[in-house]
Amino acid sequence: MDVKHFKFIERESLNRICKPRKGETKLGETIQIGSEFTQSTAKFVVIGIQESIGVKANLGIGGTHSAWQAFLASFLNIQDTHKLHGEKIHLLGTFDFAPIVKEAGSAEDFRQLVPLMDEAIAPLIEAIVAAHKIPVIIGGSHANAYPIIKGVSAAKKQAISVINLDAHADFRPLEGRHSGNPFSTAKKEGVLADYCILGLHENYNSQNMLSEMDQQKGIHYYFWEDIYLRKKITFEAALQDFLQLTTQNQCGIELDTDSIAGVLSSAKTPSGFSTNEARYYAYQCAHQLLPSYFHVCEAAAELETGQKDSGTGKLLSxxxxxxxKGVIEK
Known part of the structure; x- marks a missing residue:
């Protein structure tokens, strides 16, 4: 299958990353690979996105392109056990958009490049879902939520619902594509049905955007401050509220790592959900919903400022x- 800007993973590359150990079996030894994912017996197709274009188009700090390789280094070296078998997973490869950056420098330059990513990503997601598999997308900016939703919607022939753990609604005006407006773009295009955001930070979502969301049908959100400062609702109750809203529908699951306290990202926050809450969210959404995809974005192993975090890959893993596990343990 020919996919623009995509590099299929090869056994030689995988073997360089996976570190076998006598008496143990690592996921990298049993995971399925190859370009013909439609023939794979695996239920999940894992792909990476290496780019910081969407972040820079949103006036942010680049570094999200570094998450994929950090993820692979950890994920391929976890244990293959009766709880998680590599044969259930097809590792396809990664989009690498570095070649299209060229001389881009301003936010407007990068906004001209985001549609090129949209055009490349959406058809592959559509093909994966049409093959009755669940795409798992790691790395890159939140700009990519739009082509993912578009691809799933095309395969399902209907608008899909999305639940998002995020400090930001990413429902900004359509002023050119970037990581701040994937969901407003998807809503305008008619491919997004219900949209539920858990954990918005009051300091970083504009009144204009909130007012716009309030006027739209099917958009629901809870502020982090209402959960932890005012104690109006618990994290568990807020999550269950959204799970009940979307449980009967095919639902995309989004997890923006800038919602997690201390995780390296363009919008790194000192205050947010814990890693344990993020893990619980990922498992429960998978376990209780009919997940059409899982998208983890905005994390960085290294920012362009020089900041590094050796734990990023392990968290993503x-x-x-x-x-x-949430899907297979239903």
């Missing part, structure tokens, strides 16, 4: 394995 936990989130993906939790999601997969």
């Amino acid at each position: 936990y989130l993906v394995s939790d999601f997969i």
Whole structure:
């Protein structure tokens, strides 16, 4: 299958990353690979997105392109056990959009490039879902939520619902594509049905955007402050409220890592959900819903400022394995 800007993973590359150990079996030894994912017996197809274009188009700090390789280094070296078998997972490869950046420098330059990513990503997601598999997408900016939703919607021939753990609604005006408006774009295009956001930060969502969301049908949200400062509702109750809203529908599951306290990202926050809450979210959404995809974005192993976090890959690995377990343990 020919996919623009996509690199299929090869056994040689995988073997360089996976570190076998006598008496143990690592996921990298049993995971399925190859370009012909439609013939795979795996239920999950894992793909990466290496880009910081959407972040820079939204006036942010680049670094989200670094998450995929960090994820692979951890994920391929977790244990293959009766709780998680590699044969259930097809590791396809990664989009690498570095070649299209060229001389881009301003936010407007990067906004001109985001539609090129949309055009490349949506058809592959559509093909994966049409093959009755669940795409798991790791890395890159939140701009990519739009082509993912578009691809799933095309395969399902209907608008889909989405639940999002995020400090930001990413429902900004359509002023050119970037990581701040994937969901407003999807809503305008008619591919997004219900949209539920858990954990918005009051300091970083504009009144204009909130007012716009309030006027739209099917948009629901809870502020982090209402959960933890005012104690109007518990995290568990808020999550269950959204799960009940979307439980009968095919639902995309989004997890923006800038909602997790201390995780390296363009919008790194000192205050937010814990890693344990994020893991619980990933598992419960997978376990209770009919997940059409899982998208973990905005994380970075290294920002362009030079900041690094050696734990990023391990966190992403936990989130993906939790999601997969949530589906298979139904």
